[in-house]
Amino acid sequence: MAIFKLPLSGDVPFSVAPWTNFGAVGNHFSFLNVEVGHSSAPEVEAKVLENVGSYGKQLGRMGDALRVLLDHFEPEKPLSRKEKKAIRALQAMLDEIDDIKHAEGRAPAKDESIV
Template structure:
């Protein structure tokens, strides 16, 4: 069987990697979960914390729960200025939204 060539096409060879074509929609991500640790000065420490302590979500969740408890018992000696009040209100709204999502997924949630 002879090879069919269009005018001016010449011989073309191209290596097509199934991995490249399959994951090209996801950029350079190959796994289901890739975490970019950024410009960490101690990536091995971050990796060990993620493996032995908890994911970023778990760490942030516990910090959010602790902040909720502290805000419930917070009685400032002096009135907060408007920017400080705004920051606390925004945090309460965010923590309440997170609690809503946790409840929808049958997880325990500390309410602000």
């Protein structure tokens, strides 16, 4: 990822990666992707993205780990209605992500586990 300094700005990381996506949401074409997040350590963030994994990969691994923890979670005291709702919402989101990955051939079905 290149770092370009624009007038009156800090580091502005952006990548030039032309791509075309012909999908259900229509046709998209882009020559330039600009990431405009704020980071206290942009150099570290760029190295993590280049050498470890994209934001999606990082979030995916966290989701996988959270699913393991939830599967083995036994609270010491009963959860509140709000806490149960938060866990159900997370599980539903993880299930939807797994369904999309499976449909795209990117991951095993939910009931298959890899250790």
